[in-house]
Amino acid sequence: MKRARSYSRVTKQALSIFGKLIKAGRLEHKLTATELSERAGITRRTLRNIENGEAGSEIGTVFEVAALVGVRLFDVDERTLATHNAHLEEKLTLLPKSVRHRKQEVDDDF
Amino acid sequence: MKRARSYSRVTKQALSIFGKLIKAGRLEHKLTATELSERAGITRRTLRNIENGEAGSEIGTVFEVAALVGVRLFDVDERTLATHNAHLEEKLTLLPKSVRHRKQEVDDDF
DNA sequence: TTTTAATGGGCCTTAAATTACTCAAATCAG
DNA sequence: CTGATTTGAGTAATTTAAGGCCCATTAAAA
Numbered sequence: 305m306k307r308a309r310s311y312s313r314v315t316k317q318a319l320s321i322f323g324k325l326i327k328a329g330r331l332e333h334k335l336t337a338t339e340l341s342e343r344a345g346i347t348r349r350t351l352r353n354i355e356n357g358e359a360g361s362e363i364g365t366v367f368e369v370a371a372l373v374g375v376r377l378f379d380v381d382e383r384t385l386a387t388h389n390a391h392l393e394e395k396l397t398l399l400p401k402s403v404r405h406r407k408q409e410v411d412d413d414f
Numbered sequence: 415m416k417r418a419r420s421y422s423r424v425t426k427q428a429l430s431i432f433g434k435l436i437k438a439g440r441l442e443h444k445l446t447a448t449e450l451s452e453r454a455g456i457t458r459r460t461l462r463n464i465e466n467g468e469a470g471s472e473i474g475t476v477f478e479v480a481a482l483v484g485v486r487l488f489d490v491d492e493r494t495l496a497t498h499n500a501h502l503e504e505k506l507t508l509l510p511k512s513v514r515h516r517k518q519e520v521d522d523d524f
Numbered sequence: 525t526t527t528t529a530a531t532g533g534g535c536c537t538t539a540a541a542t543t544a545c546t547c548a549a550a551t552c553a554g
Numbered sequence: 555c556t557g558a559t560t561t562g563a564g565t566a567a568t569t570t571a572a573g574g575c576c577c578a579t580t581a582a583a584a
Contacts, residue, residue, distance in 0.1 A: 324502040359474020
């Protein structure tokens with residue numbers, strides 16, 4: 305039950321970038337860490353973890369903070385998000401609902 | 415210490431999209447939920463939370479799962495991540511290290 | 525330069541997420 | 555269609571992140 309996660313380099317890089325984007329956004333908006341954390345409803349401590357690119361924070365919290373300082377997710381504006389979502393929804397309905405493996409060996413392309 | 419967070423619409427949309435991208439990626443790679451969760455070192459339950467766009471999972475875990483099924487963060491490939499990171503690092507050194515508010519009222523553009 | 529707000533980090537408590545089962549419903553392969 | 559696999563869901567126990575406090579250091583403003 306030990307968790308002791310390890311993260312790939314891509315993940316670490318992405319987290320680091322995300323944190324820096326948020327910090328830069330905060331500074332550009334001239335917000336102190338305390339101010340931003342209060343607006344986000346978290347503590348200064350948690351905000352610092354996020355800005356430092358630590359892996360443990362809740363994704364909802366991180367996205368919320370990002371939105372507060374103008375860091376866009378998926379490089380699209382708010383309106384476009386809904387469109388993307390709908391499109392993905394449709395795509396999912398076209399894909400099989402579950403994955404089944406054949407009895408016979410199938411060449412796994414991994 | 416009650417948390418009971420609330421999330422903005424943008425955040426919810428982004429989470430929903432992210433979850434769907436991951437699920438679509440998993441299906442396209444023909445991985446079962448169990449298989450992907452094992453590769454990510456999490457339980458099937460946690461994976462479902464992520465695919466359902468719930469806000470509570472750790473961002474590191476979500477990014478890791480995303481990477482496993484080929485969902486790109488920031489729409490860039492792995493090599494470019496390092497470049498982005500370095501560029502941001504430089505940008506941060508140019509910004510003030512801390513934000514100070516003047517005694518006199520300053521017109522807050524918020 | 526001086527002042528003092530802002531940041532960084534440690535530590536303990538508490539609430540929430542993850543885990544680890546189990547079972548039912550859905551759905552795909554044969 | 556049928557059967558076996560996959561997924562969806564609920565619960566309790568465990569692990570962990572967030573909260574909240576403190577103090578030291580840094581750095582922007584006067």
